Amino acid sequence: MKNDRINDYEKILSAAVDNGYKIISMEDYIGVKNSTDKLLILRHDIDYTSKANLMMFEIEKKYNARASYYFRKQTVDAELIFLIKEYGGEASLHFETIADYIREHNITNREQLFKTDFKNQCLDILKQDLIQLRKRFQIKCSTIASHGATENRLVGIHNNYLTEDVNIYGFLDIKLEAYQKEFISHIGEYISDTVIEENGGFRYGKHPISVIENGVSPLLFLTHPSHWLYNNRQIFKKIIKVMVYGNSFFNDKFTRI
Numbered sequence: 001m002k003n004d005r006i007n008d009y010e011k012i013l014s015a016a017v018d019n020g021y022k023i024i025s026m027e028d029y030i031g032v033k034n035s036t037d038k039l040l041i042l043r044h045d046i047d048y049t050s051k052a053n054l055m056m057f058e059i060e061k062k063y064n065a066r067a068s069y070y071f072r073k074q075t076v077d078a079e080l081i082f083l084i085k086e087y088g089g090e091a092s093l094h095f096e097t098i099a100d101y102i103r104e105h106n107i108t109n110r111e112q113l114f115k116t117d118f119k120n121q122c123l124d125i126l127k128q129d130l131i132q133l134r135k136r137f138q139i140k141c142s143t144i145a146s147h148g149a150t151e152n153r154l155v156g157i158h159n160n161y162l163t164e165d166v167n168i169y170g171f172l173d174i175k176l177e178a179y180q181k182e183f184i185s186h187i188g189e190y191i192s193d194t195v196i197e198e199n200g201g202f203r204y205g206k207h208p209i210s211v212i213e214n215g216v217s218p219l220l221f222l223t224h225p226s227h228w229l230y231n232n233r234q235i236f237k238k239i240i241k242v243m244v245y246g247n248s249f250f251n252d253k254f255t256r257i
């Protein structure tokens with residue numbers, strides 16, 4: 001029993017190329033002006049360290065595709081970031097600053113959080129995290145993406161609460177946060193993956209290849225590489241999670257918009 005969807009990922013990119021799509025990163029997208037090209041924007045949230053991270057990157061190279069890889073602080077992979085940068089892809093931050101703050105301050109509910117000055121403090125921390133990541137890898141981090149953590153569910157506040165007001169972009173030296181409402185409103189179709197056991201592996205049940213065959217553009221495709229390759233032991237852990245939390249564990253719409 002082994003889940004290996006990596007070949008399916010290749011089929012999606014291959015279908016995109018066959019249907020005349022340009023496959024680009026989030027950073028590439030913000031540089032596009034009035035393009036008449038069909039665009040497939042690839043976004044990867046690196047929630048976990050997985051062999052699939054590098055495997056997806058290798059497939060993208062075969063199809064002349066570029067993608068955005070957003071790393072959490074604990075999943076930063078220096079080797080992979082170097083490869084992405086050298087290839088011309090985008091590596092940046094998958095931030096969870098509010099979740100970290102909640103954990104560090106032992107906050108248990110929303111009211112308690114709002115009694116603090118968390119917004120300003122978290123913005124300072126996020127700015128410093130970005131400065132450090134840029135300095136360490138000589139990367140731009142012009143786009144960033146919010147991560148959904150358990151702590152965020154606890155208080156009902158997304159990490160991108162920090163970036164909802166686009167006037168803060170200058171302070172953070174970014175051009176886009178991946179969940180920005182205006183950006184999402186320009187997207188023709190937004191597809192997010194999930195575990196293979198749910199909805200055939202796509203959160204809203206729509207398969208990317210059918211959307212590609214319909215020529216929808218821009219198509220934003222979010223993947224979590226760890227959902228595309230896992231072994232027996234990991235499947236066993238997932239089954240236990242479903243038994244403990246029920247299927248709602250994977251159905252939670254809060255974590256990923």
Ligand SMILES: [Zn+2]
Pocket residue numbers: 045046047094146147148
């Ligand atoms: Zn995430």
